[in-house]
């Protein structure tokens with residue numbers, strides 16, 4: 001695996017590129033994480049730009065709300081359906097990679113490896129030319145440093161975004177071009193400052209930056225035009241928290257990490273299938289406990305195989321009943337159709 005590929009591995013992408021079965025790949029990475037080869041993270045994504053708003057090491061630590069994307073100026077409630085990504089990073093104990101120390105990553109590597117999620121389909125060929133086209137200017141500012149940028153504002157909306165603190169300043173550039181130098185000062189600190197919008201005219205701007213965040217920041221002035229959409233507008237499938245909730249290996253291997261009842265995370269759809277072995281009490285009475293137990297066990301064995309082949313997971317088995325989840329209705333219908341055969 002190349003270094004950049006060892007950070008936030010998109011396992012669905014991995015499966016596609018290696019030709020290995022998705023479910024087996026997910027299982028393999030989960031077992032490897034359990035053994036300490038990978039660190040598993042639950043990343044809350046912005047549905048607008050695909051940025052990672054927060055990364056958690058356990059499912060339990062996900063909060064249900066107050067995630068805010070500065071770049072898109074929107075607040076989100078975390079929905080585990082499509083908005084929480086499960087990604088795998090090689091453990092620092094196994095091999096150190098640059099992403100283990102994000103403050104050392106060059107600006108665009110920081111955007112690629114830390115800010116944007118594994119679901120943003122960045123085009124390798126056009127990445128450099130597109131970033132050049134969308135970026136008015138960008139710089140690295142160490143903790144405590146101040147700097148000034150001289151920009152020439154184009155007749156387009158401009159976003160000054162800082163991906164470490166997620167601070168954003170919008171500049172609504174409109175009106176007649178001016179030759180007079182316009183001024184704007186931005187201070188970065190640990191608090192997520194509210195996103196502001198300034199109206200300015202096309203022409204020169206002196207941007208004064210003051211880093212009081214106590215860590216390196218990477219202020220970047222983007223031109224919000226078509227090229228920005230081309231750069232980050234394409235998506236690819238990624239492993240969602242919802243799929244993980246319906247994964248048998250996850251349920252078996254990470255038993256302790258499950259949602260708490262008071263987490264109140266938004267799940268817009270998750271299918272539960274309840275099964276019951278009709279007349280099981282009468283069966284136990286008719287054939288006796290040992291024979292009936294063997295039959296029920298054979299029934300569960302067949303049921304578990306079908307559930308696993310339909311990408312579902314078993315939540316509990318009680319004497320002759322089962323509860324199973326699948327992430328989509330069609331998989332559940334498939335499981336039900338198959339279970340008729342047993």
Ligand SMILES: [Zn+2]
Nearest residue numbers: 046049069072
């Ligand atoms: Zn966003």
